[in-house]
Amino acid sequence: MRRIAKYDFPVSGVRRFLEPGPIVLVSSQCKGERNIMTLGWHVVLEFTPSLIGLMISSANHSFGMIRASGECVVNLPTTALTDIVVGIGNTSGAEIDKFAHFGLTAEQASAVAAPLIAECHAAFECRLHDDVLVDTYNFFIFEVVKAHVAPRPKHPQTLHYTGDGVFMVAGKTISRKSLFRPGML
Template identity: 50%
Template sequence: MAKRALPLSRVYGLLEPGPVVLLSTMHKDQANVMTMSWHTMMEFEPPLVGCVVSGHDFSFTALKATRQCVLNIPTVELAKKVVACGNTSGQQVDKFEAFGLTAAPAALVDAPLIAECYANLECRVVDTRLVNRYNFFVLEVLKAWIDPACKDPRTLHHRGRGAFMVAGETIRLPSKMR
């Protein structure tokens, strides 16, 4: 089989870490949403999630100052809104209003849940040692919410440069994990 070289700028599309999420924050009475696909599970219990938030993003300042956020997990039905949030700065636009997203109160953090998302993870920042060097935050999930009516969520997975895959078929194989 003949293979060809892949530009290094496209490697992230091969290692896509999971579903695209909408990270919501609240800072100085201003709610914001940013689209994020750079995250990874780090621990099971308590659940720890590592994520990269660019220092150029409006959400970076809020996350660094408040040390809390919500990771909202959308399904394919929200794809256009997810992309629109990612292509817009919260510095100029109220994304909740502009894209018809509903801010719902969280139980343990000030940042809002996004009601239209099938799952919401209330988080606090527990480690910032890699923020200055890599913009990498470690979040602890404090409370998780899920819509029980959404049985087989079709989540979005960013492949790069405007390309997304949609989660599809589920297969079950033997596992010793609980």
């Protein structure tokens, strides 16, 4: 599988990749153990600081690791990884090392201990910002502290989960920039 070279990207701009609603792969590390989970329930909350919310069900093996470490990396896979995305979502880190099992490469992050996934288009290093809703809704508010993005394609072919085993694949892009007021882009 192809490892994708990524470059620094402004953390205030991660909405470009997350607001369209793709499935992401969340990698974590805790006490020497590493893991990956799939996640579709995420939301952008603020540009600066760069805040995102992740609903991580406590049924996931990753839940305890992310809670204890207060860190994770949100990685953006494309259709090149479709079957691996499904495989990651249908196995448990309690039983297998998902990096090894799925042939993914763990890369050293800059600001957190959790690894980046080299085969993904983008990777956002996250540090826990607020856990006020973790007990009640399994909802973590993270700050994206470092962003890595491949320079092209500008709009990667992401996967968008609809339930029942079906994904919508990102289609064409259209611009309506000329219809926007300058402050509203």
